Amino acid sequence: MTVGLQPQPGVKFLGMPPFPEAARTALGDEQLRRNLGHATSTIRTKRLNAVSELADWEELRISGASIKDHTLAHLDDYLEQFAAAATAAGATVHWAADAEEACAIGVAIARQHQVDEVVKVKSMATQEIELNEALEAAGIDAWETDLAELIVQLGGDTPSHFLVPAIHRNRHEIAEIFTRRMGEVGRAAPDDLTADPARLAEAARLHLREKFLRAKVAFSGANFAVAETGTLVVVESEGNGRMCLTLPEVLVSVVGIEKIVPRFEDLEVFMQLLPRSSTAERMNPYTTMWTGVTPGDGPQEVHIILLDNGRTRALADRVGRQALRCIRCSACLNVCPVYERVGGHAYGSVYPGPIGAILNPLLHGVADEHDAALPFASSLCGACYEACPVAIDIPTVLIDQRAEAVREKASHVGPDPERVAMKAAAWVLDSPKRLRFAERIAIRLRGLIARIRWLPGMPGGWTRSRAVPPIPEQSFRDWWAQRASAEREREEPDGQP
Amino acid sequence: MTHVSLFVTCLADALFPDVGKATVTVLERLGCTVDFPAAQTCCGQMHMNSGYPDEAGTLVRSFADTFAGADAVVMPSGSCAAMLRHHGATVAPGVAVPPVHELSEFLVDVLGVTDVGARFDHSVTYHPTCHSSRLLGVGDRPTRLLQAVEGLSLIELPEADQCCGFGGTFAIKNADTSAAMGTDKVGHARETGADYLCASDASCLMHMRGVVDHQDRAARRPASLRTIHLAEILASQ
Numbered sequence: 001m002t003v004g005l006q007p008q009p010g011v012k013f014l015g016m017p018p019f020p021e022a023a024r025t026a027l028g029d030e031q032l033r034r035n036l037g038h039a040t041s042t043i044r045t046k047r048l049n050a051v052s053e054l055a056d057w058e059e060l061r062i063s064g065a066s067i068k069d070h071t072l073a074h075l076d077d078y079l080e081q082f083a084a085a086a087t088a089a090g091a092t093v094h095w096a097a098d099a100e101e102a103c104a105i106g107v108a109i110a111r112q113h114q115v116d117e118v119v120k121v122k123s124m125a126t127q128e129i130e131l132n133e134a135l136e137a138a139g140i141d142a143w144e145t146d147l148a149e150l151i152v153q154l155g156g157d158t159p160s161h162f163l164v165p166a167i168h169r170n171r172h173e174i175a176e177i178f179t180r181r182m183g184e185v186g187r188a189a190p191d192d193l194t195a196d197p198a199r200l201a202e203a204a205r206l207h208l209r210e211k212f213l214r215a216k217v218a219f220s221g222a223n224f225a226v227a228e229t230g231t232l233v234v235v236e237s238e239g240n241g242r243m244c245l246t247l248p249e250v251l252v253s254v255v256g257i258e259k260i261v262p263r264f265e266d267l268e269v270f271m272q273l274l275p276r277s278s279t280a281e282r283m284n285p286y287t288t289m290w291t292g293v294t295p296g297d298g299p300q301e302v303h304i305i306l307l308d309n310g311r312t313r314a315l316a317d318r319v320g321r322q323a324l325r326c327i328r329c330s331a332c333l334n335v336c337p338v339y340e341r342v343g344g345h346a347y348g349s350v351y352p353g354p355i356g357a358i359l360n361p362l363l364h365g366v367a368d369e370h371d372a373a374l375p376f377a378s379s380l381c382g383a384c385y386e387a388c389p390v391a392i393d394i395p396t397v398l399i400d401q402r403a404e405a406v407r408e409k410a411s412h413v414g415p416d417p418e419r420v421a422m423k424a425a426a427w428v429l430d431s432p433k434r435l436r437f438a439e440r441i442a443i444r445l446r447g448l449i450a451r452i453r454w455l456p457g458m459p460g461g462w463t464r465s466r467a468v469p470p471i472p473e474q475s476f477r478d479w480w481a482q483r484a485s486a487e488r489e490r491e492e493p494d495g496q497p
Numbered sequence: 498m499t500h501v502s503l504f505v506t507c508l509a510d511a512l513f514p515d516v517g518k519a520t521v522t523v524l525e526r527l528g529c530t531v532d533f534p535a536a537q538t539c540c541g542q543m544h545m546n547s548g549y550p551d552e553a554g555t556l557v558r559s560f561a562d563t564f565a566g567a568d569a570v571v572m573p574s575g576s577c578a579a580m581l582r583h584h585g586a587t588v589a590p591g592v593a594v595p596p597v598h599e600l601s602e603f604l605v606d607v608l609g610v611t612d613v614g615a616r617f618d619h620s621v622t623y624h625p626t627c628h629s630s631r632l633l634g635v636g637d638r639p640t641r642l643l644q645a646v647e648g649l650s651l652i653e654l655p656e657a658d659q660c661c662g663f664g665g666t667f668a669i670k671n672a673d674t675s676a677a678m679g680t681d682k683v684g685h686a687r688e689t690g691a692d693y694l695c696a697s698d699a700s701c702l703m704h705m706r707g708v709v710d711h712q713d714r715a716a717r718r719p720a721s722l723r724t725i726h727l728a729e730i731l732a733s734q
Contacts, residue, residue, distance in 0.1 A: 019671070020670060020671050020672075020673070020674075023671060023673060023674045024673040024674075027673050027674065027677050337659055337660045337662070337678050338671075338674055338678075341674055341677045341678065342674055375548075376666075376667065376670050376671065377671060377674075378664070378667065379627075379660050379662055379663065379664025379667045379675065379678065380546055380627075380628075380664055380665070380667070381627035381631070381660035381664070382627055382628070382631035382632060383627075383631070383658075383660070385631070386631060399545065399546055399548075399550075399584075402546070402547060402548030403548045403549070403550050404548075405548055406547075406548035406549060407548075422544065422547060422549050422552065423552070425543070425544070426544055426549065426552035426555065426556070429507060429538045429539040429556060430538065430555055430556060430559060431538070432535060432536050432537065432538055435507065435510075435511075435538050435539075438511075439510070439511045442511065458669050458670070459669060460672075461668070461669045461670070461671075461672025461673070461675075462668060462669055462672060462707070464672060464673075464676065465672070465673075465676035465679070465680070465707075465708065465711055466668075466676065466679070466704065466707030466708055466710075466711050467706070467707045467710035467711045467714065468707070469512050469513075469703050469706065469707065471512065472512065472513070472514050472515070474514060475510055475511055475514055476505050476509060476510040476511075476514035476517035476518070477505075477510055477533070477535065479514055479517075479518065480517075480533045480535075481535070
């Protein structure tokens with residue numbers, strides 16, 4: 001029997017409105033905006049300091065991008081090399097084309113060991129495939145052990161950030177969640193729990209310790225998978241990951257196929273890029289590496305599920321494939337002015353923020369209205385590209401995915417107002433005569449336009465919070481023509497050449 | 498004598514002709530002869546950034562035809578210059594897009610001038626628009642130009658590198674997020690107490706002015722915190 005810690009109806013991603021509407025709701029939440037504004041601006045400043053310490057940061061970025069590009073171009077070879085090396089070291093390698101296959105493999109392993117609970121290391125890939133839900137459906141509780149993931153899980157909530165999944169919560173909300181929920185699923189929070197961060201951490205530590213010591217099976221993801229050695233790497237801050245990766249007898253790791261790096265020494269580059277970009281640390285506190293099974297030490301049964309789930313689709317996209325360089329550092333989230341204001345939930349995916357706005361449409365395509373709305377969830381300010389440690393040109397990919405979304409919509413929807421307006425604008429703008437004509441109409445109507453306080457439909461988005469710009473008395477081109485003819489008259493006063 | 502072909506941009510042409518006139522004034526004061534090819538229209542940025550690359554390509558090709566053979570194409574917009582420089586070849590393959598200069602780039606790099614002989618007796622805060630700073634890398638050129646203006650006191654804008662929230666059709670498609678960003682930007686500009694909020698892109702200025710005017714109307718107070726294009730300050734005497 002499971003305790004039912006999955007997100008409550010209405011909080012779950014599925015069934016959320018597309019970005020613009022979800023963003024509007026989020027914008028109305030003053031507490032959320034304060035929490036996010038405070039958290040992201042703190043991380044932004046710290047990251048800038050951490051990055052500025054390294055004189056060769058730009059070279060590191062280029063190395064990181066190049067290693068990933070090279071790997072992606074030869075991914076088939078490196079995956080086989082990885083699988084062979086991991087198998088030789090005693091791991092069992094599984095291949096999963098999609099989320100369903102990956103979950104089925106994971107559930108089957110847990111069932112084989114007849115467990116009714118597993119512990120989990122924080123992992124984006126397992127969230128992507130909704131492994132917890134699949135385990136729960138099979139009667140197995142999956143306990144998140146990362147502090148923030150624990151907060152999210154206990155709160156019946158969904159994560160809103162890669163690295164700080166509970167960034168939308170402040171410590172008072174967390175104390176309330178711990179007090180209310182911990183006792184229902186394990187060791188209760190102390191009666192006198194306060195919002196003091198040290199007390200909150202202690203409550204979580206005591207609650208989780210029970211689960212670490214009891215669990216027979218652990219699930220994880222991986223930050224990197226080294227092809228030449230078959231080694232998996234997990235980078236974390238709290239040590240809960242180390243507990244999950246070493247205490248249970250069985251370890252199952254769900255690894256996206258883009259996590260491969262060719263050589264062990266390539267980690268040198270990423271171990272500098274990742275901590276500084278994510279937590280603004282020179283080095284993260286816990287780095288765990290394991291290669292298959294080590295007899296008598298750590299898990300004695302090691303499974304690796306290599307996950308595609310749309311990655312080969314993204315790889316086939318000439319412009320978009322660079323998104324697969326992503327090392328999930330979340331620097332782009334922290335610098336994004338859109339993310340800062342609306343938070344992660346509005347993106348409706350485990351991958352929020354600028355990288356989510358390109359990764360989701362690349363993994364799934366843009367047939368779904370949620371995925372189709374995401375490439376437009378950006379002002380194209382470029383802060384994400386500047387911060388990205390593997391130099392993913394997110395704005396360029398966003399623009400390319402916008403074109404995909406427009407093409408997709410045009411292929412199955414009749415003429416929609418936006419497309420008609422854009423086509424009409426292109427027709428006007430493609431001719432100086434037509435542009436001049438349109439300008440003159442606007443000038444004729446300038447008195448009327450000056451009185452506009454409200455517009456219907458999409459342009460109403462502008463007038464809700466911004467005044468309509470006044471129309472000038474004369475366009476620039478007419479002013480220029482007038483000036484030029486006045487000059488000609490000065491030069492030829494009698495009109496004769 | 499330097500010959501300049503002015504690309505005024507469709508937005509300045511139709512809505513902010515004073516920006517174009519000011520650009521002409523500054524360039525002529527510095528001894529340039531300015532030409533305005535009448536066939537010009539738009540750089541294609543709106544279509545490019547909204548998912549209509551074919552339409553953008555058509556406009557880029559018209560731009561390239563109109564300005565073919567120009568010595569120097571100058572425009573008072575960082576985002577239009579960035580569009581032509583970075584995306585021109587993508588949407589109009591095989592087309593030779595002539596080299597383009599954003600106004601501050603042209604003044605500082607080509608003419609080698611920072612003091613353009615302007616006078617402006619007001620306090621000003623400057624918003625370095627995203628495409629000028631991140632795509633073109635104009636750096637401190639605009640603020641160097643402003644610092645050399647007689648009578649002008651330049652006040653630093655808090656969180657200047659944050660986007661104003663315009664973003665082209667983003668301002669309509671994600672109007673609420675765009676407005677929230679604009680409100681914060683205008684709030685920072687108001688904090689400075691400056692008379693003017695200045696930028697080098699008429700589109701960002703239109704959005705920020707829209708927020709300012711909307712706030713003033715809602716509060717039923719006279720117009721406050723004026724917005725102004727860099728070219729207009731540089732043209733003042």
